[in-house]
Amino acid sequence: MRVVGGGWMLDKIFGKQARLPADEFGGLPFLGTPVEGGLRLTMEEIRQFVLISAARRGYPEPSHEMIADRVTWLDRRSLPGFGAWINELLDYQSETIEQRFSLTRPDGSLGRACPLFFGAKLDDKLDELTASDKPILFDAPSNPVLLLPKLARFIAPLGRLIMINWIKDNDEIAASVMDGFRIVHRGNSTQLFEAFTNSAKIGVSRYPEETQPVPPLRPAHRDEIVVPEALMGRLIRFMRTTA
């Protein structure tokens, strides 16, 4: 196991005092391999970061492995799972975890609930959502890309193929088609990033494969990702301040 592998990067972010002992994160060494512009992380390393950061944020313990599974499901498919998770951790620090587990924000506004809590709220609607011939729309949680693995885990043992419409300002900005293990998207990278992070509404329906050609779905294809320095810096600061 590597120890303090990203020391040079920590120096850049935090100064010389940042050299971390191996147990800085509650017994885990600092993982990852420094590369130009960021840290190369394996899926196991991402999983470890998610497990620890979920605990630090106060997510109930039984959910930690589930969250790590969702994040790595996305990252294995070149989707921004780890980035969305870090944003989810950091963008709502002013709210307690109990407040995140509510469809109403502390200021009384609706929407942008925790996507993991929101996924659990969908449990009794998943069958209808993924079997419907017309898209069923709902208000998007924050970082809605984190909902995709939830849908994938549900449809895999049913052999279903579904379509997701990403909607913002009443316009569809992108779409995704997926089965339990593969996915493909419609939209350019800017549209997709906006869809995955800032959609206001999401539509889910069965894909009409009897009448429409099925676009080529792509399976998992990554075993590691490069996480930008700035993003890792934000996560490391969070982990240090919540230790």
Place this chain on the structure above:
Amino acid sequence: MTIYDATLEALESDSTIQAAWRDASPGDRSLLLTMLERGVGELLTVVGSANHALWSRFIAQGWMEQSLSGGPNESSPVETFRVKLTELGWRAIPIVLARLRIIE
């Protein structure tokens, strides 16, 4: 008929699939999930193995197709058997895995 219904029907009508599943080890079975989870392009086994028997049943159902096989020869003393998932297999095998685990 949906892929789900067709897959369940295949499991009921072809008892050799369940028999081959029972003969496969936990490690053999986990290979299938790894293939789905990690997008492994091909699986390789030895002719005559439990995996060979199971995957041959999947080929018969159109869920897998055989790709290159080889040996025995100077470089490989055993006859190998390579398979990959078909389009149908990507949808049907998750159903098979879920059902056979429940049946066990």
